[in-house]
Amino acid sequence: MKIIFRLLLAAGFIALSAWLWTILFPSPDKAIRHRLDEIARTASFIADESPLLIAGKAQKMAGYMSTNIEVTLDVAGEVPHKLSGRDEIQQAAAGAHMATRSLVVQFLDPEVVVGADKQSATVNLTVKAQPDGQKDFIVQQMRFTFRKMNGEWLVTRIETVRALS
Amino acid sequence: MIFGRNPKITLLRAALWAVVLLLISKFVFVPVRVSGISMLPTYHDRQVNFVNRLSYLRHEPQRGDVVAIRLSPALSTRLEAPHAMLLKRIVAMPGETVSFVGGHVMINGQMLEEPYETLECFWNIPAETLGPDEYFVVGDNRTMAEQDHTKGRCKRSQILGKVIL
Numbered sequence: 001m002k003i004i005f006r007l008l009l010a011a012g013f014i015a016l017s018a019w020l021w022t023i024l025f026p027s028p029d030k031a032i033r034h035r036l037d038e039i040a041r042t043a044s045f046i047a048d049e050s051p052l053l054i055a056g057k058a059q060k061m062a063g064y065m066s067t068n069i070e071v072t073l074d075v076a077g078e079v080p081h082k083l084s085g086r087d088e089i090q091q092a093a094a095g096a097h098m099a100t101r102s103l104v105v106q107f108l109d110p111e112v113v114v115g116a117d118k119q120s121a122t123v124n125l126t127v128k129a130q131p132d133g134q135k136d137f138i139v140q141q142m143r144f145t146f147r148k149m150n151g152e153w154l155v156t157r158i159e160t161v162r163a164l165s
Numbered sequence: 166m167i168f169g170r171n172p173k174i175t176l177l178r179a180a181l182w183a184v185v186l187l188l189i190s191k192f193v194f195v196p197v198r199v200s201g202i203s204m205l206p207t208y209h210d211r212q213v214n215f216v217n218r219l220s221y222l223r224h225e226p227q228r229g230d231v232v233a234i235r236l237s238p239a240l241s242t243r244l245e246a247p248h249a250m251l252l253k254r255i256v257a258m259p260g261e262t263v264s265f266v267g268g269h270v271m272i273n274g275q276m277l278e279e280p281y282e283t284l285e286c287f288w289n290i291p292a293e294t295l296g297p298d299e300y301f302v303v304g305d306n307r308t309m310a311e312q313d314h315t316k317g318r319c320k321r322s323q324i325l326g327k328v329i330l
Contacts, residue, residue, distance in 0.1 A: 077313035108248040111237075124237050126249045137200065139249045141236040163236040163251055164302065164317030 028114045028153070032121055032146055035153045036107050039064050043105040045097065047132075058093045062086040065155045066147060072159040075140065100131040121146045121153070124161065193218055194329070195246040197233060203304030203314060204252055207231065207281055208328075218246070220327035226300060229281075230255050231328040234302060234319050250325060251315065254281070257301035259321075264292035268307065284308050293318075300324065 026034065042061045045054065071083040071092075083092055096103060110125040123144040130137040145157035169175045190196055195216040199208045208214065208231075216233040226232060234251040256270050256277060257263035263272055268286030270277040286307035295301055295318060303316035 076315050077310070109243070111243075126236055126247065128249065139200070139236075161237060162317070163234065163323075164253075164315060164319050 028118055028121060028148075029112045032112050032114075032123060032153050033110060035064065035146070036110055036123065036125070036144070039155070040105045040107050043093070043096075043103070045103055047101040049097075054094075054097055058090045061093055062090050065089055066149060069155060070157050072157075074160050074162070076162075102132055104130040106130075119148045191245060195233070195326070197250065197252070197328075199252060203306050204231070204254075205306040206283060207254075207305045208252065214252075215329045216246070216250075216326040217329050218326040221324065225321070226255055226324055226327070228255055228258055228277075232302070233325040233328060235323045235325055238320050238323055246325060251302075252328065253302035253304055253316070253319075255300050255302055257295055259295055259297050259299055261301075262292050262294045263301045265290040265311070270303075281305055282307070298322075 022030070039061070042057050042064070045057065065086055067086055069084070069086060069089060071089065072080070073082070074080040083089060106128040108126040108128055110123050112121055112123050114121045123146065125142060125144065127140045127142050128137055129140075141161040141163050143157075143159050143161050144155055146153045147156045148154075195218060197214050197216055199210060199212045199214065202210055231252065231254050234253055235247055236249060236251065256279075257272055261272050262274070263270065265271070265286075265288040266276075268288055270279060271292070282305060284306055288307060288311040290311060298321050299318040300321065301317065302319055304314060307314060
């Protein structure tokens with residue numbers, strides 16, 4: 001009985017250690033998915049959010065991007081648009097706050113492909129944006145490129161992807 | 166007497182049915198809700214429909230089929246249906262040359278009969294030849310400017326299934 005108890009205790013300890021290991025040292029795939037969740041949460045905002053919170057979120061968003069980030073938007077029926085650097089991202093985020101009262105951003109079906117060097121990754125995903133609590137929403141396929149810098153997964157490139165060529 | 170003679174068996178049966186229905190809705194008949202007007206007048210905004218994922222097990226997609234298309238070929242390896250898809254009609258088959266002349270679809274230089282096409286269209290799109298694995302898909306509502314309408318080539322692997330209703 002004592003041996004069984006000890007075995008069970010050892011098994012529990014191993015399982016706990018394995019779980020803690022994945023929390024403390026997540027795989028690149030898991031870390032990137034977590035980062036995407038953070039970006040989606042930061043990009044979303046509710047109506048009448050305090051200016052302090054808005055500024056904080058814009059700064060937080062910029063922190064998820066590399067300093068030389070490039071965003072290329074090419075959507076059917078719209079003029080292609082390009083943003084470069086964190087400052088322009090922050091300005092765009094502030095513009096979004098001015099244009100709409102609330103926004104819910106979701107990243108659907110992320111497909112993470114980590115590079116062989118484990119220092120870079122690309123993610124194909126569907127962005128779903130729902131402004132002002134409307135039933136209508138915007139859906140756009142996008143590709144995010146990540147690079148690990150100083151232990152952090154930062155976005156270096158965001159581009160729209162056309163579903164049909 | 167809702168639970169029958171043996172409530173445990175009834176609950177087990179109900180749970181089994183729930184699992185079966187869940188699996189069917191994820192992997193066989195996928196429920197979809199139309200968003201947008203690109204398939205008018207055939208399908209309206211917010212209309213509910215189903216995609217049969219098994220429709221192309223025995224034969225390849227046919228001209229005139231309304232199909233659900235994955236937004237990215239990168240998602241083609243996924244067994245689970247994506248959260249967002251395009252709903253379009255196949256007008257040209259692999260290897261064919263497709264063009265639009267005065268709003269009419271031309272296949273290998275011949276005008277395509279489209280009885281479902283009741284709205285006005287004035288598009289002129291130069292001829293392009295599809296690859297051996299490519300289908301040309303377009304919505305039924307072609308009243309908007311050509312560049313505002315999402316249409317084009319999709320790979321066979323992007324086609325998830327045929328719309329049922």
